[in-house]
Amino acid sequence: MSLTESSAFEIASAASLASRRLAILSNAERNEALTTLYQGLSENKDAILAANARDVANARHGTENGSLSHSIFKRLDLSKPGKYDDMLQGILSVRDLKDPIGNVTLRTLLDDDLTLERVSCPIGVLLIIFEARPEVIANIAALSIKSGNAAILKGGKESTESFVEISRVICEALSHTAVPKSAIQLVQTRDAVSSLLAQEDLIDLVIPRGSNELVRFVKDNTKIPVLGHADGLCSAYIHHDADVDIAVKVIVDSKTDYPAACNSLETLLVHENVLRDIWPGIAEALMAKGVTLKCDEASKAALVNTLDAARRSLIVDAVDSDYDTEFLDLILAVKTIPASPAYSDVEAAITHINTHSSKHTDIIITESRNTADYFxxxxxxxxxxxxxxxxxxDGMRYGFGTEVGISTNKIHSRGPVGLDGLTIYKYLVRGVGHGAGDYFDGGKQWKHEALPLN
Amino acid sequence: MSLTESSAFEIASAASLASRRLAILSNAERNEALTTLYQGLSENKDAILAANARDVANARHGTENGSLSHSIFKRLDLSKPGKYDDMLQGILSVRDLKDPIGNVTLRTLLDDDLTLERVSCPIGVLLIIFEARPEVIANIAALSIKSGNAAILKGGKESTESFVEISRVICEALSHTAVPKSAIQLVQTRDAVSSLLAQEDLIDLVIPRGSNELVRFVKDNTKIPVLGHADGLCSAYIHHDADVDIAVKVIVDSKTDYPAACNSLETLLVHENVLRDIWPGIAEALMAKGVTLKCDEASKAALVNTLDAARRSLIVDAVDSDYDTEFLDLILAVKTIPASPAYSDVEAAITHINTHSSKHTDIIITESRNTADYFxxxxxxxxxxxxxxxxxxDGMRYGFGTEVGISTNKIHSRGPVGLDGLTIYKYLVRGVGHGAGDYFDGGKQWKHEALPLN
Known part of the structure; x- marks a missing residue:
């Protein structure tokens, strides 16, 4: 199918209409749809994994001939231990979360017989654009349905086979539920993105999941609000009072647990005073896992004398751009924070991070609660x-069930975005014929009395 | 002063640095700054009103020669009864609101000695652009300081004299407080907007206050998130079971209380069955206030036979575009909703409103709670x-103290935006050396146990 502007409009219009019906479904109806979705994806696991294996095979050719990045390849494989079951479990976790819709978060008596309520409601229509990570389809479908939003999902060419098979299963499953057919639409064409991004009157939020380039392209080409992160440049600062065991454990996990992830560590700031005692142990543990260290002069000098040739080959001189680079690989940029009086050292680390990090996740290793609080x-x-x-x-680790992505935005929703990030609210006022003109000078008085929420 | 790109960068950089200091001030320090601000604006009331009178005089020339719109003119005058005192009172109301910063809204035990907290925090740097309404300066300054955000305020040429005088008072007042000097910067040049809108790395949110054209210009010329409303096209639907007194009271207030405001009524949908009994009374009350009615055929036919020539001159035939027009004047578009079985009539009204309204505020007049709930x-x-x-x-009427604007966005903040809309949150995790890799299959188990918030 070739997606023209008019068919993008039709898809978005259908989603917009579906969102109105979805918004008035009960939590029980939405939950039932999620159970059916879970069953469909469980029963069709073999077919979906077979389709995914074809994507992985194609992608392997891509990485071999250089047309596909290694990090996209790593994200594609659904057959990794636990990944498919995590995806299924995510649907049930979302289903069992508290209904995010219809919650009253403010109730005020404005005057006699005149009340104000703030009530949570769905945002409307979401457009989710992703490249690899086929499990995103199930996550997003579950979160969208639970939060009463219609979703248009646009997959990338790397996951075509998985996408087609999962789409088939989701459509079939939802057709037996109260969720309208157009509530989850899966679009699989090359030209779709630009024409969908032009539907700002019908689509309320775009969530790109994929490479920095994808996120930047989306942000540069739409007036629709975009939720997501272009970069995951996470930093760690090791203060002079850090515990060595904690430092080694946390830094090694941050860097090596899954280097292709957006929440892996890219820059390490080491306090000058621990270059001799703590830093070599961390460096050794990282190098033992194959991490290349891009060091400034002081952090390099603290290591090289004690290392053999094999280790020394893992140490290279850092250049300025390394501190602005998301390596997504077994590479870490290391910088020394000079010792200085009072909090000037902590301030220097804070300034570096606030200037260079992507506002995703940054950590401190210290034994001082005060220093940690300040940081x-x-x-x-x-x-x-x-x-x-x-x-x-990560949304799962935070206990959100699953996530629709991680946001580095400064408004609406930040960090792992779960159900809350897919809702908004409206203000309801109920009167018995009240006019506002009566409340001017010398007129009626406001009560503005907080009422119980339940 | 001529504002080049580099000085826009300097202003935004200074604001960004100030926002960091502001973010760690205590509520008491922020409140003290607001008291000082209130005192300064009280003591300088005469000088500020004199400056405002010069703006109003200039604007009167503008409306006379057609270079300034009537609605901007109406918004400019600070000397209207109660307006200045409302502005002053707004500062104290904001000061006395609960501290919006540092509130823990989620606390979860992830595992032993590993906790997650979601804590409210300032957004960072706000850019507020406005045309007339000089009282906005005080509102915004108060809301920004209370919420710990730095603000750059850019005024329009219509309010130059008021702006300069209020700026002087605010700067002088804040210099005696803990709020850093660059936390509130007032920029008064013609060329500033575009270069400020380009500072997306330093400015976190833009709030335009003014004409539709201003808001559209801002939305079309920045990558920074924009909070606001281009249009205030509010609608009312009178259902067949409406109470006549309530209908007359509410519709007349909605249309005539302050026609230049964004929350005034622009479109009235009347159920066919009340064209004869209820509609003429509403129409008469509106026309008695000088309202021109742009009617469709049925709503016109219900009136014309009973009216004298003077009234008949206030009734004109509606054209399609009237239902998409924000008149901001004593003009109302009227449309008949045909009687139909079940909820099809309510549905028709809902569809009209969801299609034509600007998602600002829409109302229903009905005696049925079920119909109201559905609507x-x-x-x-x-x-x-x-x-x-x-x-x-309106933020004041909702009990929010004052407002920074009314948002028709579908994300972050909707309706009157008070302190809540100027905050976001961050996630804090505290561990004792925890790594995430230990929680994979067969490893440590998540506790995900909700902890008390206090």
């Missing part, structure tokens, strides 16, 4: 952690 | 009211 309130990122791995920045 | 859950607007005037859509 955590000063760092302007979606996640700020103390003595814990950057890799905890 | 309120189906209408996709920031405010949906039952038997109450559209004019209640």
């Amino acid at each position: 955590m309130s000063s760092i302007n990122s979606a996640g700020v952690f103390w003595n814990a791995s950057t890799r905890f920045a | 309120m859950s189906s209408i996709n607007s920031a405010g949906v009211f039952w038997n109450a005037s559209t004019r209640f859509a």
